[in-house]
Amino acid sequence: MSDIVNGMLGAFRLIFSLDADLFEIILLSLQVTISAVIIASFIGMPMGAWLAVNRFKFRRLTIAILNALMGLPPVVVGLIVYIFLSRSGPLGVLNLLFTPTAMIIAQVIIITPLIASISHQAIRDLWADYHDLLISLNATKSQRIFTLIKDSRRSLLTASLAGFGRAIGEVGAIMIVGGNIDHLTRVLTTAIALETGKGEFAFALALGFILIALAIIVNLAIHSISKTERASTW
């Protein structure tokens, strides 16, 4: 138990010490994860909407695969991205391995199925609601998808935040493709893994609490910007 208390105290001490290295790590964590969430949202949301409004032969199979991919172990994603980006791999010439870009790629792969799947569920429910009206109003296919995405934006925000939650706490994949290089690819989670390995539990926990605080702040900020979770807008 004393480790946890020390961790919390350590977290405060760290933050108020305004340690430049710490802020570098926090900033990189946010940059990598937010970039990944934005890219994954631009891929996952239209994908979810498209799956919700179209009926095609392998629809059930596609949705089943999508849901299964949500449980994809990050380490496996990390390995696959590593193999592709490695100098000996097909995309080696891009020289992206052990860069923040590689970490973003891995996170996009990890969270796109999650965002697509949650978006699909939200948009499917809305589509059930809107179906007759949109057909009655002669909305074209792209107008339907656009309308559904626009009107389920609050649920889609939840999808993005779920993706953010998964990505900000992810360590397995970014450790492999980022390499946890000091001042280059070290983020909060890989730093925590490193400190745990050194047996520095209090410091690792302090970083952990900072990570949790960061996730809470981002969630609150997004909600207040988008004015969700307020009765009057519902």
Place this chain on the structure above:
Amino acid sequence: MVEQILPLSVQGVSVKKRGKTIISELDLELSKDGLTIIMGPNGAGKTTLLRLLHGLEQPRTGKLDWNTNLKTARLNQAFVFQTPIMLRRSALENIIYPLTLKGASKSEAMREAEKWINIINLEQSAHLNAKLLSGGEKQKLALARALATKPQLLLLDEPTSNLDGRATKEIEALLNQTRKSGTRIVMTTHDIGQAKRLADEVIFLYHGKIHEKQEAISFFKKPSTKEATAFLKGDIVE
């Protein structure tokens, strides 16, 4: 000048759902003017017939012959559902939406929407999310949304079945005005009183077939089938 989509000729149309025949080899001529009310017991196929006219149901056999091509016909009719489907947007935006779909500019759509919000007395709630409106307000909004698109044919499925007397009165007033302005109306209702107040013509539907189609006055005075007679007397007709 937009082409007239009516008259419509429905020939030998059948609709089956889950193996059950809902509409059976139905023929119908729909003239250019007036307000037609489709009546009949539960399960007679009233809603299905209305949805069929709007293209929400596809016929198994037979065809619908509009005065124009199908696309023009679709673009010049509107539908009001029994349970109003509201977009998760403000009341004003609910009216704006179909107008922009049809290619109206934002300011144009806005002006039109504000006009209709005034007509249905929803100025106070114009910027409120439509889901927060009362049942009557929602149905008035749905009707305004349909009318704002200036349809030649307006289809309504039991538009007042869930509403109180005051809301029903407002809707009926609006429908009377609409008829006067030359819009063709076809609607279903359970309410015999409403049918008597509004209808120019009555179609009595029974087991997916049209049993009677005649002027409202003569239908209510002397229905020609025994099912319609029983229905009007308030007996249970299966």
Place this chain on the structure above:
Amino acid sequence: MKFVAHLLVFISTILFSNSAYTAEMKLAVTTSFNNSGLSDVLIPEIKKDLGLDVQLLVVGTGQALKLGRAGDVDAILVHSKKAEEEFVSDGFSTHRREIMYNDFVIIGPSSDPAKISNSTTTVEALGKIAKHKSIFTSRGDDSGTHRKEKSLWKAAGKDPERFEATWYRAVGAGMGATLNTASGMNAYLMSDRASWLKFGNKGELKLLFSGDPVLFNQYAYLPINPLKHSHVKIDHAKTLETWLTSKKTQKMIGAYTVNGETLFTPNAIKKVN
């Protein structure tokens, strides 16, 4: 639209920020080397003397060799002689250059139930643990340390493959995680001295046996062969090799202490091809 533009700027700053034209190279090192803290001393010195940014990838010896074979790093610093020689003979490096050695130690519960602390040889100490079936945690991850441990069991006439899991626990993890596990189970284990000294979660554990020459652990530096991977920064790798083996650096390595204990003995030899 302005929002989207901001997003694009935000994403692109990070996507393209790492293409700066500073002198830099990637070096894969083992966990034990990094845990010692020596890298924290050497890296700034390298920057100062050579103007070279050395980016460390801290991995196990097995993974370091793999990264080298794939050409994902410019040089490696590892400790597993047999694997290194194979690496050179396969052509992935032109040569291996010995830099320094440290040593492995045997750690265990302070009560020392198997009574190994008065052993004279490593073989004797390990034999006692096996006989007593005291809980022993092994890296079990095919790292340099793990390979060393297996070879010591073999020297003691035992086959670790046949040990029962009731007492021999192959963790399959890095040095830190294995130390944490041993601390939690109050178990024996073999660790490099540096990781042990720097470890912050010792609990009931204590250093029980060390000093046997078979426990010495030789580190070697292997630059990646540009004939295999033309993109590697062989010039930087060569410069770094010269620096690591220079008199000044060797002295610095020998002078590095943790809690007053010397960790590394520099022993760079003349370059052999």
